[in-house]
Amino acid sequence: MGMQTNRRTLLKGAAAAATVALTKRSPVFAAPAVVQSTGSTVEITYWGSWAGDLGKAEQEVVKRFNESQQDVKVDYQYQGSYEETAQKLTAALAARQTPDVSALSDVWWFKFYLNQVLAPLNDFIAADKLDTSDYVDSLWNEGVRKDVQYWIPFARSTPLFYYNKDAFREAGLEEGPPKTWSEFAKVAPELVKKEGDKVTRTAFTHATGAGYVAWLFQGVDWAFGGAYSDPDFKILINEPKSVAAGEFYRKSVQDGWANITQDPDNGPDSDFFNGLTASTMASTGGLVTILANAKFDVGTHFLLEEETFGCCTGGAGLSVLATSPKEKQEAAFKYIAFATSPEITTFWSQNTGYMPVRKSAIDSKEMQDFFAKNPNYKTAVDQLPKTRQQDSARVWIPNGDQIIGKGLEQILVNNQDPQTAFDNVARTLTEEAQPVIEALKAIGG
Amino acid sequence: MAISVAHHAQVAYKPQTRTARRWRPSGEALLFLLFVGPNLFFFAVFSFWPIIYSAWLSFHRWDMIAPIKQYVGLDQYRYLLHDDVFHKVLANTAVYTVGAVGGTLILGLLVALLLNQPLRGRDGARAVIFAPSLLSGAAISVVWIYMFDPRFGIIARLLDLVHLSSPSWLTDPAWAMPAVLIVSIWKDLGFATVIFLAGLQAIPRDLYEAAKVDGAGVLWRFRSVTLPMLSPIVFFLGVTTILNTFQSFDIIQVMTKGGPVDATNTLIYYVYQQGFIAFNAGRSSAASLTLFVLMLGITLLQVRYAERRVHYG
Structure with missing residues (x-):
């Protein structure tokens, strides 16, 4: 029969393996180098509150973003209702394990603003040359405090x-x-x-x-x-x-x-x-x-x-966390700009019933055709100019x-x-x- | 817990201090620490420290994010003392505890007595009765929501058969508490039944035979033999069920969220509401300390007075 394994041969084998591993830098030890080689991609964590039909649409938005470019990779994590998302964000702040971007509902973003844990977005808006005048004014202005933007309309409803x-x-x-x-x-x-x-x-x-x-x-x-x-x-x-x-x-x-x-x-x-x-x-x-x-x-x-x-009005917007490092904040903002772009807000609106947050999206032929076919979707948009902040x-x-x-x-x-x-x-x-x-x-x- | 640990420690060390001037760990003491240490460590980290911290928090106002916790003295307790909702919460807690504990114990004993008889299909029945206590409270609550639905729930259908209309179980303040109690008792019944059964089977048969010879009827035998012999079981179940019920959260969270209009808002749920919905850490801590003191008091009372009546045969 073959070699019999006893304790001594086993130990010998283990020692030999360890020596090889140490001297030859086995793949296990070389692993960090692999991670570094893809270091140009900034990975960010995004917390959202949508499940079911809405969750599917949300995941599609994230997927499209990740496929559209190489610089930023978004990891979407569903957190439960708006309330549960706020609870978890509170706990995350205490544990210093915050996401980089989070959905926050109309009643919650202000609490985080008051505690100054939301990043001011004006610099990112300027750097990104985001056309703020294209956002529906009433929705856009709800996220402004003292001329600074903290909360950008995304899943807005009435x-x-x-x-x-x-x-x-x-x-x-x-x-x-x-x-x-x-x-x-x-x-x-x-x-x-x-x-x-x-x-x-x-x-x-x-x-x-x-x-x-x-x-x-x-x-x-x-x-x-x-x-x-x-x-x-x-x-x-x-x-x-x-x-x-x-x-x-x-x-x-x-x-x-x-x-x-x-x-x-x-x-x-x-x-x-x-x-x-x-x-x-x-x-x-x-x-x-x-x-x-x-x-x-x-x-x-x-x-x-x-x-x-x-x-x-109601629903949720997106905010960037002040606790994130600058490069992640920038990346997070890129995602927000994408998710609220005319093209994506159109997709999002048609698949959820939330309102398009961009004027150009509402006026687009695609949206107008959609409204003509689905008049129920149009009611909210028609009602929008008559709405007020709560x-x-x-x-x-x-x-x-x-x-x-x-x-x-x-x-x-x-x-x-x-x-x-x-x-x-x-x-x-x-x-x-x-x-x-x-x-x-x-x-x- | 802490008191008894300290007491044992003293007993263990005493001989050492007499024989040796300087304390040195004996094998026995080390062994003691080895056994107690891990437990004590986790208790300290996950029980004692949170209790101390929440006691401290209860004198502050804090939204769980702000860097500063503002000292407010006894304000949080004063608020609770005068708050109608909190009074209602206390009353609900009493109703829920008495209802759930009483219901579980009485029904558990009755079912155990029944299943202790030589009936056909007894083993199957025991399994069926015990099963709910193994299930997750949240999962069964979801199922019960459907069963309670006044329009297409199975309970409404059954009531329909006897020409009764179903109450709006979960949305009528008068019916929400009974609904939650039914689920709670149904879930805990199996555990109580099994423990009672074990107790019943441990009662020596000759006691019954002797009682029979003395001419005692069924009820008399129950009063004079069964109940006294079961008293340690009743005591054990009483203590554990009360503590469990006080802390029961899952059923209420899933079925009613404390509503409608606080009809099922109990102390533990109020603690959660104030803490994690209103983010009022101070008030939540004050309420949870109230809960802690109440539970401690009840346990002490039980150990003090109830245990005296227990007969360890």
Whole structure:
């Protein structure tokens, strides 16, 4: 038989192997040289919040970027919802393991700005000769503080009024929803469907606090002539007009034509495409999923009016982290410029329902043809010029969204008197605004 | 934990100090350190230090990013003392704990008594009852969300058969807590049942025979033989289930996120909400210290008073 292995021969062999490895610089030891040879490519980490249909589109954007050039390689990492992304970024900052570029939603980027962990982008914009005037002004300006850009619009949305055209037709509403909320309340009972005394379809479904009801209600509040707050954190949500809007919400449920979503996870979107409600308000970012799942004729419409028209913007933008080294920041900015370029914003918009962030993209033949074929996509873009930036109380006060959302849940679920609910909300908001006001003073605005 | 460790250490060293002037490690002491060391190290890093740090944080205001943690004294505790939401959270925690612990123990005992009978298919039934406790809380919660759906969930269908309409389990504040309790009890029932079964089988048969000879009926035998003999099991399950329930997070996070309108917001969830949604590290720490003190108090009470009634046969 062959050589018998015992401990001595094994040790000898190991020693010999080690000597060879040390003297001949085996491939294992030479490894760093290989890495250095590709050192001209800057690798950056990008944290995003899109899954499902949106996640696929996002990965395609990253893939196209990586294939378009050799200097920068983006590693896309999905982090969960906007909230979870912000949580992880907070933890990453403590651990000093931050990504180089991150998606941050309308309510979160400001918190990171206040702590001065977002890189000012003006120098990169100038170096890259980015045509800032081509960005939709209102979206672009939301990311500016004291003339410095910190947050660039990417996945921007507005609420839309989604309705089931078949259901509306059956109820005699050929033209879609009426102009105002009050008029809608009058016809809404016609849209309710019952089996016996069991409601199988409501006319409208509200979101929960976790489903950003405070974002959706922002436009309704404005339409009724109210506001959550002024830009200087003076809380206005318990003023009479906001309370009237709250009372409208309360009555919608009490009168039996609206409900609060039974699907805390997917919100009114899934109730709507499952045919459990004839209409709802939801983000333009839900459009692709809704169209893909609905088995009826889907209509989109501007938000309804009351005293006036009101609709806010929302969604997420991209920011570069101040903690990254300069060359990675530059690389990260290159990705942002690519992801918001006319060509990519067109692709992104058509595959998600988010709005194109570039004027030239909106006017492009490709987008106009697309709109002609898919009028539902156009509603958001048409509505865009009439939208406004959200009130500071929701987006800039920490947890403001959830504080207002909980007040709305009190009204919708617990049938609480809106004045009481909003008085409580106002008290909490005023308290929670104090640290922000102090921090803003400390960094001079 | 720390107290008992220190106590043992003293006992181990005492003979040494008497025989030798200068302390030198004996083999026994080294062995002791070897056994205790790794455990102590991880406890210190992952339990003791966080407790101390969060106690310190509870006197500050901090958003978890800012370089400066602002000292605010007892403000965070004062806030909790006056906050309606926190009061509700405490009440919810009491309801949830009593409901889940009581439900698990009582149902667990009943099921164990049933499965202790020589029935057909008993082994299969035991496996079925035990299975949920092996599953991930988050995963079963997702399944239960579908089952609870008032329009197309299986529970609604079953209620429909007996002409009852389903409540809006997860969106009605009155029903959300029962819904969460049902899932929690269902999940923990198997573990309690198995432990009870083991306890039941350890009871000597002659005790029952003697009781029977003395003319004791079924209920009387249960009261005078089964319960006293099971008391160490009840005690053990009581302590572990209470501690588990206090810290139960997964079901609430997945099913209700503490809602609707805080109807299922318990202490541990509130700690998470304040910490990782509102990024209010100080308030979150103050709440978590409250939780810590409560759990410590309950455990001490249990050891002090409940253990006295336990009969170690």
